[in-house]
Amino acid sequence: METVTVTMKTQPVLFLEADNISPDAFAGKTAADIASLHAYEGREQTTLGKYFDVSGDAGATAADTRIVVKGDVSRVKYIGMKMSAGEVVIEKDADMYVGAWMQGGKLIAKGSVDAFAGIGMKGGELLIEGNAGNYLGAAYRGDWRGMQGGLIRVKGNAGSDIAYFMNGGTIIVEGDVDVHVATHAEGGRVIIKGNAKSKVGGQMVEGEIVVFGGIDVMMPGFKFVKDEELEIDGTTAKFSLFHGDLGERHPKRKGQIVYGKLYQKI
Amino acid sequence: MTTEYIIKNGFVFDPVQGIKGDKADVAVKDGKIVKSTEVSSKAKVIDAAGKTVMAGAVEIHAHIAGPKVNEGRNYRPEDKLFTYTPKKKGSRMAGGFSIPTTFKTGYEYAKMGYTTCMEAAMPPLFARHVHEEIKDTPIIDEGAYPVFGNNWFVMEYLKNGEIENAAAYVAWLLNSTKGYAVKVVNPGGTEAWGWGLNCLTVNDPVPYFDITPAEIMTGLMKTNEYLGLPHSMHVHQNSLGNPGNYTVTLDSLKLAEGIKAKNTFGRETVLHSTHIQFHSYGGDNWGNFESKSKEVMDYVNRQKNITVDTGCVTLDETTTMTADGPFEHHLTELNHLKWANVDVELETAAGIVPYVYSPDIKVCEIQWAIGLEIALMTKDPMRTFITTDHPNAGPFIRYPRIFSWLMSAEARRDRIESFKHSAKMVEATHLAGMDREISLYELAQMTRAGPAKSLGLASVYGGLAPGMDADVAVYNFNPEKSYKPAEIEKAFSAAAFVMKTGTPVVIDGEIVSNGNKRTIWVNAKVNENPQVMRDIKEKFLKYYSVTQGNYDVTKHFLSGNPRVIEVDATT
Numbered sequence: 005m006e007t008v009t010v011t012m013k014t015q016p017v018l019f020l021e022a023d024n025i026s027p028d029a030f031a032g033k034t035a036a037d038i039a040s041l042h043a044y045e046g047r048e049q050t051t052l053g054k055y056f057d058v059s060g061d062a063g064a065t066a067a068d069t070r071i072v073v074k075g076d077v078s079r080v081k082y083i084g085m086k087m088s089a090g091e092v093v094i095e096k097d098a099d100m101y102v103g104a105w106m107q108g109g110k111l112i113a114k115g116s117v118d119a120f121a122g123i124g125m126k127g128g129e130l131l132i133e134g135n136a137g138n139y140l141g142a143a144y145r146g147d148w149r150g151m152q153g154g155l156i157r158v159k160g161n162a163g164s165d166i167a168y169f170m171n172g173g174t175i176i177v178e179g180d181v182d183v184h185v186a187t188h189a190e191g192g193r194v195i196i197k198g199n200a201k202s203k204v205g206g207q208m209v210e211g212e213i214v215v216f217g218g219i220d221v222m223m224p225g226f227k228f229v230k231d232e233e234l235e236i237d238g239t240t241a242k243f244s245l246f247h248g249d250l251g252e253r254h255p256k257r258k259g260q261i262v263y264g265k266l267y268q269k270i
Numbered sequence: 271m272t273t274e275y276i277i278k279n280g281f282v283f284d285p286v287q288g289i290k291g292d293k294a295d296v297a298v299k300d301g302k303i304v305k306s307t308e309v310s311s312k313a314k315v316i317d318a319a320g321k322t323v324m325a326g327a328v329e330i331h332a333h334i335a336g337p338k339v340n341e342g343r344n345y346r347p348e349d350k351l352f353t354y355t356p357k358k359k360g361s362r363m364a365g366g367f368s369i370p371t372t373f374k375t376g377y378e379y380a381k382m383g384y385t386t387c388m389e390a391a392m393p394p395l396f397a398r399h400v401h402e403e404i405k406d407t408p409i410i411d412e413g414a415y416p417v418f419g420n421n422w423f424v425m426e427y428l429k430n431g432e433i434e435n436a437a438a439y440v441a442w443l444l445n446s447t448k449g450y451a452v453k454v455v456n457p458g459g460t461e462a463w464g465w466g467l468n469c470l471t472v473n474d475p476v477p478y479f480d481i482t483p484a485e486i487m488t489g490l491m492k493t494n495e496y497l498g499l500p501h502s503m504h505v506h507q508n509s510l511g512n513p514g515n516y517t518v519t520l521d522s523l524k525l526a527e528g529i530k531a532k533n534t535f536g537r538e539t540v541l542h543s544t545h546i547q548f549h550s551y552g553g554d555n556w557g558n559f560e561s562k563s564k565e566v567m568d569y570v571n572r573q574k575n576i577t578v579d580t581g582c583v584t585l586d587e588t589t590t591m592t593a594d595g596p597f598e599h600h601l602t603e604l605n606h607l608k609w610a611n612v613d614v615e616l617e618t619a620a621g622i623v624p625y626v627y628s629p630d631i632k633v634c635e636i637q638w639a640i641g642l643e644i645a646l647m648t649k650d651p652m653r654t655f656i657t658t659d660h661p662n663a664g665p666f667i668r669y670p671r672i673f674s675w676l677m678s679a680e681a682r683r684d685r686i687e688s689f690k691h692s693a694k695m696v697e698a699t700h701l702a703g704m705d706r707e708i709s710l711y712e713l714a715q716m717t718r719a720g721p722a723k724s725l726g727l728a729s730v731y732g733g734l735a736p737g738m739d740a741d742v743a744v745y746n747f748n749p750e751k752s753y754k755p756a757e758i759e760k761a762f763s764a765a766a767f768v769m770k771t772g773t774p775v776v777i778d779g780e781i782v783s784n785g786n787k788r789t790i791w792v793n794a795k796v797n798e799n800p801q802v803m804r805d806i807k808e809k810f811l812k813y814y815s816v817t818q819g820n821y822d823v824t825k826h827f828l829s830g831n832p833r834v835i836e837v838d839a840t841t
Contacts, residue, residue, distance in 0.1 A: 147348035148607055148624075253606065 005070050005091070006063035008038060010056040012075030018046040019099060020055060023082035025073065027066035027090025027109060034061045055080075066090045066109065073098075084111045087128065100137070103130040106154065119163065125173060127154040138163035138182070141175045151175070151192060167194045170211055176237055186213050189264060195237055208249045208264030216241075216269045225249035226266055234267065243267035273772060274299050274309045277742060280318030281749050283710045284325060285652070285719035286733025290711045291749050296323060298740040301772035305736050316767055320748045324714050325734050326385025326741030326770065330721040331504070331544045331579050332660035334375050335389045335403035335414065337396045338591045338620045341610050342369040342661070346589055346624060361781040368588040368661040376408035377781050378667050383743025383765045386722075386731050386790075389414035390504075390544065390659075391455060391593045393614045394421075395816070397447035398827045401789065405829040409775050409785035411731075415504055416447050417593050417618045419454030419486055420461040422813075423805065425479040428489030436493040437839065438799035442806065444499075448791040448823045448832075451501035451725075452494050455593040457483040459508050460619045463596040470509045472521045483508050488525050491540050497794050497839045498533040500726025502577070504542045510597050511548050516562035519549040520569055526576050535726030538575065542724055545581025545659035546570075547641040553698075556633055560698040563643035571649040577724040579657040582641030582672045583634065584664025587626045592662065595619035616813055627664065630690040632698075637663070638685075639699035645676050646706045651715035652723060669717075670762035674755040676708040681755030710749055726835075727790075740772040789829045794837040 008030055023029075024041040033041075039053030052058065056075075063069040067089040074095050077083065081099045084092045088107040097115035104120060108128040113121075116134030122141045136158045142165055143150035150169030161179035168184070170192040180198035187203070189211035199217035206223055214236050226248035233242050247263035254261050275298040282294040297306040297313065333339055343349070346369060354365035364374035379387055392400045392414040404412045418424050418440065427436040440452060458476035459469035465477040472484040487505060494503045507522040509515040526541040543549070552562040570578055592598060595611060598621025602609035610622040627634040641663065648654035656676070660666035674681045686692050686702055696702040708716070722732025730739045747753070747761035764779025775785045810818045 144351055145347040146345060146608075147351075 005068050006061060007070045007072060008035065008058065008060045008062050009072045009074060010038075010052065010058050012055060012077055012080075013057050014055050015076065016045045016055055016079055020045050020080045021082055022052060022080050023085040024052060025071060025080075025083045025092070026085060026087040027062070027069040027071060027092065028086065028088055030062040030069050030071060031066045031090075032062060032064055035059055038062065063090075087111065097134065102132075103128075106130060116160065122151065122154075122156045124149065125151045125154045125156065129154060130156045132156070132158045132160070135160035135179070136162040136166075136177070138165050139168060140166040140177075141170060141173070142166065142168035148188070150189075161198065167192065170194065180217070186211060186264075197237075205248050205264055205266050207252050209252050209254060210262055210264055212265045212267070214243065214267045214269075219268060222246075223248060225251040231270060232267070236267075242270045244270055273301070274313035275316060275740075275769070275772070276306065276309055276313045277316040277318050277323060277744060277767070280321050280323035280744060282323045282734065283714040284734040285711065285715045286325075286728070286735050286738070289734075294323075296734050296742055298742070298769065298772050301740050303734055303736050303738050303740050303742075308736075316744065318744045318767070321766055322710060322745040322747045322749060322761070323734075324383065324743050324745070325718045325732050325738070326743055326768065327383050327717040328721040328725065328727070328732050329379065329384055329387035329657070329666070330542070330655050330725065331390040331657045332387055332666055333390055333591055333662070334387060334660065334666075335372065335407060335412070336392055336400035337612075338391075338622055339369060340399070340403065341612075342589045342591055342622050343371070345608065345610055345622070349589060358781070360783060368586070368665045370665075372403050372406040373408060376410050376784075376787070380409040380768055380770070380775050380781065380785070381764050381779060382667070382669055382762060383745065383768050384410065385741040385743075385768070385770045386411045386727070388412070388450065388725070391453055391620075392416045392447060392449060393593065393618050393620065394443055394447045394449075395614050395617055395821070397449070397823045401448060401823050401827040401829075404789055405827070407787070409770055409783075409787055411788045411790055411833065413450030413790035414448075415451045415453035415501075416443055416449035417453045417455050418443075418490060419457035419505070420459070420593075420618050422479075422616045423809065424490065425458070425461070425476065425481050425486065428486060429479060429481045431489075433489065433492050433496055435799065435802050436489060437496045438796045438802040439806070440493055441497060441794035441796045441839065442802065444792050444794055446822045448789065448828060450790055450792055450835075451499060452490055452503045454487060454490060454503060454505040455618070456506060456508055456510065456597065457486040459483065460593060460595050463599075463619065464613060468596040470512070471518055472508060472525070474508075484521070484525060487522060487541075488529075491526065491529050495529065495532045495540060497796070498837055499792060499794065500533065500535040500537065500835050500837070501724065502531070502537060502539045502542050504544060506544050506592070506594065507549050509549075510592075510594055511551075511601070513551050513553040513555055513559045515549055515551050516566055519543070519546065519566055523569055523573060523576055526573060529575065531575060533726060536723065536728050537726045539577045539653070539724060541576045543570075543576060543578045545657065545663065546578045546644055547581040547583065547637065547663065548659070550640050550644065559633055559636060561636060561640045561643060561700060563640050563647060564700060567644060567647035570653070571647075574650075574653075577653045577655065577720070578644065579655040579659075579721075580641050580644045581657055581659040581663045582645070583627050583638040584658055584668035584671065585627050585629050585634065585638055586664045586668065587624070588661045588664055589622060590625045590662045591620065591622040593618045593620050595621045597621070598623050601625065615815060616809065629688070632691040632694050635689045635691055635695040636698050639695060639701040642672075642675055642682065643699065643701050643704070645708065645716065646701075646704050651708075651712040652720040654716060655721045655724070656716050667763075670759040673708075673713060673762050674758040677710075677713070677758055678755040679705050679707055684755075740769055742767075742769040744768070786831060787829060788831045788833040790833045790835065792835045792837055794839055796839045797841060
């Protein structure tokens, strides 16, 4: 695997849209080719080389390419967008849309990321060592196809509206989350090791939410079913199972109505 | 500025003059087609050698302007995602897929060689919005059909058999909304839905009004011919999209029997049945769902005073939108996707639901086949037109792909073979056994001369005879050479040259001018009718939430370049 290092040298005046920082766009290119890939600052089309020092050539394919992003990229959006393979490491905080529509490979953000990380994600692994913003692993505005596959793990806290319209895959938040979790979900699994606030599983059709800590206000559309012992992400404990959202439609499979499942640790 | 052109040596297909691919020149002077001898030696030469030349195409039914199109844009940001192109020399920023921006609508039609388009359903109350969008859609000439099939005035007059009063009201509304034709959507059913009901046959009475869909359609056909409007009544029948609905379709079409066209526009038909693919279904559930295109087209071929358009399914993700409010509710119950709905007081309603026509779903595969069967079963291409009911069965930008399926049995075979349920699809349809390939001449009939004639616009659009508007499309397609289906799609997606009223608007598939678009509307004069005028005044006072002063489409809302079709129905 070849490593390309991109290091912020000149901060953009506006925010920089850099969806070309991905193994797929870099694959088969030299450092000079990569520096000439386009980016947008506001409405102006510009190049990555205007903002970043690029060193190292990429591998022949995305899978053979590792990208290390150094420096302050807190005003850079779309890092790792639509990546299908390879690896991206962001050493400091990044702005919105990190790993958006990601399909494969591994993306590690060592700092925190802003909103919309991993939206519409189909596969791969997104690891956020700091905090994540709102709409983590959610659907794009208006879309009913949210996260469909892959794994997102956040070591810190996450914001509101995570897993909005989730259809598949797994999101693990090791800290706390803000309001609205897995709204409209029709699949997938969200694990919250810390506390949740309210609107957990609103309009949920299918899928699973697991909360280790407290839930400030439970949705009225969830009904207690039973207590169960489960092993979740390496922890074996007893959980209360709730079915919901009872205000929403639910499909029938093998004669059984399928509900969204909400587990809360006892 | 050049006003003279001569398009030389192309293979010309023009049903108006009966030219079937002969090498010929098309001369243009001051925005009109003229005889080649009438242009001077200064005429700019466009070399069309080895290329196909046709008149600009005419779209008879698409939802491209107005409140429901715009609500589709509003509530589907995901339809725009990754589709925007920045402004270029000749064009503005444009985007959207199934519900493109007004600019993209004009550009994409023009690139395919379409120069005239009809917005298929204008809610009269929101006519101002429709015209504001038409004004903002570049290049193409546009008209809009106001909807009448659930209108309180119409139902009241027709219930009492008052054709003359219905005609006075229709004339008033066409003038007030700057409309083009009488459109009918799910006659009576949309009003019934306000009562939680629907009209699923032509004999289901509308609650309160106590009139049937059959009476509404017959009455509006008579009203249309009383006025002598350029287009016939244009109908989206009851029970759209339901298995077994072909009997309702036949019942509706039969209403045209015995009604004669009466107009001065050369139109011979009295009923246009739109997106008939959605109305040609057999079976009684989605499991035994099957094609009844043969039963429907056998009737259409026999009954000479009706025209149809196909409503071909393109197998894309799209946005359905119709004034058939109950249908959209039915659809959202089926696919569970987001639903927008509005009631338009006294007049109509509308609903919107996204829909994915998947090649992995048997029903969608069958729908795809039925749309193509309609076109391939026609015995009169001058009465059968190609549409996608944009965006309902698919976006209009897929026309070139539909042409390739219609013009190539190989293209259809390839598509059928790659379906997930191809064996079941073949069993439920006729398509696999059909080897007809639509010729370029027939294509020109189905997309140019035919729709223009049905619209009563055959003297200006859809042909290349001297005196007609200089709307001309030149395609990189040599009919004398053998070709692959993909080449048809490519050639018709990006015309080599398109001219609109004498102005070049597309060169080598790129927009070069925003043209000189016009709004087409019908000004019908009737005898003074104090009763109808009093009824209108009273309805505004009693029921409408707006005053008449805030209803009429005044000049400010119209594009600056109207083409007014005058109709005199005074006696």
